[in-house]
Amino acid sequence: MPMPNIEEARALSDEELSDEILAVKKELFELRLQKATRQLEKPHQIKLAKHRLGQLMTVEGERSRTKANAVDS
DSSP states (O other), rough: OOOOOOHHHHHOHHHHHHHHHHHHHHHHHHHHHHHHHHHOOOTTHHHHHHHHHHHHHHHHHHHHHHHHHHOOO
């Protein structure tokens, strides 16, 4: 399974981005719960979820900094 592409995250609207971040956080919680109970069959999914969450939060931070800079100017 290939790593997610950040361009997909940049194509999302602000609301979709927030929803996706929440969904990935829930998925990561479920994966960690499965790992703790030894039910996780595909441990690489944790790495992919963390990577995706990082991408989404990076895009969210970029947008908030852009908006802050636009207000300051």
